Amino acid sequence: MSADERAADAPTEPRGRVGRWRDRLIALGWLVLVWNLLWGDVSWGNLVGGALVAGAVLLFFPLPPVTFGGRVRPRALLVFLLRFAGELVTASANVARIAVRPGYRPRGAIIAVRMRVRTDLNLALTAEVVSLVPGTLVVEVDRDAGVIYVHVLDVRGPSDLADSRDRMHAIERRLVRASGSAAEVRLVETATVEKGT
Structure with a gap:
């Protein structure tokens, strides 16, 4: 295995606490958006319900962190x-x-x-x-x-x-x-x- 292959396959450095919280907030926002799209109506009830469901999903079914070591060109x-x-x-x-x-x-x-x-x-x-x-x-x-x-x-x-x-x-x-x-x-x-x- 060449040095480039090892570097490409190697995981990036673990993210700090701020980065993890930011990722969780982004995931929470996306889940709330999907919840409202599924209901077909953006209302206070759907926003609160979506936030509760998204929080439960992120709490009980945590996703592994997705590392991104590249840059968008x-x-x-x-x-x-x-x-x-x-x-x-x-x-x-x-x-x-x-x-x-x-x-x-x-x-x-x-x-x-x-x-x-x-x-x-x-x-x-x-x-x-x-x-x-x-x-x-x-x-x-x-x-x-x-x-x-x-x-x-x-x-x-x-x-x-x-x-x-x-x-x-x-x-x-x-x-x-x-x-x-x-x-x-x-x-x-x-x-x-x-x-x-």
Whole structure:
């Protein structure tokens, strides 16, 4: 394991008391917002009820802390969003073409893709983005090994499987460029260069 891989997989320093309380307040706010959205009405009763339910959830079902050692890069985030929108349009058109094609039976496959950055946040973000693209669906995530298992629609041969893996690595690379740490960015860039050689 290289130094960049160790740095990318290593947890960040534990947060101080102020940081933990801030995270809890943010989670409380989001839960109250979701509570009010579920009821479809923002009222004093829903705000108080949401605060009570959110407080109970955070007290009895505490979530593990999510560490974020990276930084958001606006330019790379814009590139990610534009490419993601393009992939959504292309994949939607492809799935629509398959759906209206008479007599065509697409073959699916489940592939395992090992992620280069194995942090919980990167695995979760990559899995979410892949699941949002029509024609792909995350079946399982092996957190320890850093492997995402994905069902891919319309596989005609081994080249389609390789293309699907390359697309997932490209999504991971764009996500890490947009929000990863310097070590994580170096890791995905180095892995890309090594693959090309």
